[in-house]
Amino acid sequence: MEEAALVVKMLCSVLVVGVFCIFLHLYNLMWVRPERLRGKLRRQGIRGPPPSFIYGNVPEMQKIQLLMAMKPPNHAQIVAHDYTSTLFPYFEQWRKAYGPVYTYSTGNRQHLYVNHPEMVKEMNQSTSLELGKPSYVTKTLAPMLGNGILRSNGNTWAHQRRIVAPEFFMDKVKGMVGLMLESAQPLLTKWEDCIQAHGGVSADVMVNEDLRSASADVISRVCFGSSYGKGKQIFSKLRSLQQLITNQAFLFGVPSFRFLWANKQKELKNLEREVESLIWKAVKEREQECLETSTLSSDKDLMQLLLESAINDPNLGQASSKRFIVDNCKSIYFAGHESTAVAASWCLMLLALHPDWQARIRAEIAEVCGDNMPDADSITKMKWMTMVIQETLRLYPPAAFVSREALEEIQVGNFIVPKGVCIWTLIPTLHRDTDIWGPDANQFKPERFENGVSKACKFPQAYIPFGLGPRLCLGRNFAMVQLKIILSLIISKFTFTLSPTYRHFPVYRMIVEPGDGVHIRIRKI
């Protein structure tokens, strides 16, 4: 009897100690560790909103977001370019209160908001692999991107970058102009038919889907040797994945209660599996083609290079090879068409608002191309066009953030960023900082780029539509050439104004895009 009582006593003690240890562990995880990081930042003079226990600043973020949501939506046709305080209200509110560098917490994660041009410059110059992509963000994006180049870190990333980047060097991109011209044709024909169907004078078109199709077609052809028709299913499933995952809260660190959305998780898993098997099918077909035809190494597309690299890598087993190829295909599919199509939509919106710039570009196209189609040579001479695209990417950068995580403690500028802290740079805010761009920062003025980026503002390193440092967008040449091609084809065929149905409300869905699409009224020239 006494023995049994002793056993019960011991069990109770173990239980109490166990519960105490769990509590201690959680307390350490949720408070002590973040507080230690906050202390390190505070001692360097970095301030921020005071966090609450367990949730950090999440309740405040939710409150600010809710207050913003309660304001009547500005769906007016008047186009005000400053959307940062509507789309990212807590960041703006805290920036005003604590300056361009501050810290905030979400649960047990500590973040550093960095919008100081000098610090952005330092990040730009850092080549350290210890400044990587935040793992918690990329983990959530895994169904879309796998462990491909967009989300990997360290040596895995460096290896992928070495294989993928050369495919988008300028000399390669110039060779893709013909494909870009071909991919734009369906859009032009569709818009011409649309005018015809509406009496032959003018028609209202919603540009987004057509631009997305053109963009997806190009990336599919140049990288994977298949047409958009073949990759259509992959694109539409990737888009569904994007829509399911898109949730601003998780990106900025707000913990998600996954168990509450089990259905969503299941849908995500199914979509992920479907995308993978479609890509794998395309890879296998490509492998067969490679066996049947011998291709010159200079003519190889990205999929062939990925295949070769995976086969020749002694460290990759069969399963890892498959992952390597599928993940990078997914990443390029996503990175390669979405942002370019959205950038083109914003360009058309701004040109529709500014017929003077439309006319100027049209005259420039006529001057450099004559009666010919634009080509690799003529697009390099399109100066006004380049300025308009640069100004569009300043006001409406499709990627809203540059995000990094200090994978080890690292010095950035005058600050030591402790290991585990995530850094966020809000691109649209940096791009409309009046100290950097002058009092007209919120106006569309392509002429500011007349003498290049270095003369357009006080801190050229603060112009970062394609990100910064070693992780700078490797598709920027490709995107700029594609934008010039598609815009020159549209502008030389049509004049356009905003349609009365256009409502200006940019939204953030992993990229900043027109909430209700861009509707323009086109007329044939």
Ligand code: HEM
């Ligand atoms: C207007 C169009 C585009 C914009 C605004 C854009 C913007 C960006 C930004 C902001 C980043 C993150 C950079 C950083 O973290 O510092 C990025 C990364 C990347 N972009 Fe783009 N991008 C565009 C088009 C493209 C295209 C057409 C491709 C491929 C064909 C592409 C491929 C990539 C890849 C692979 C990365 C990851 C690079 C790495 O982490 O090493 N992008 N892009």
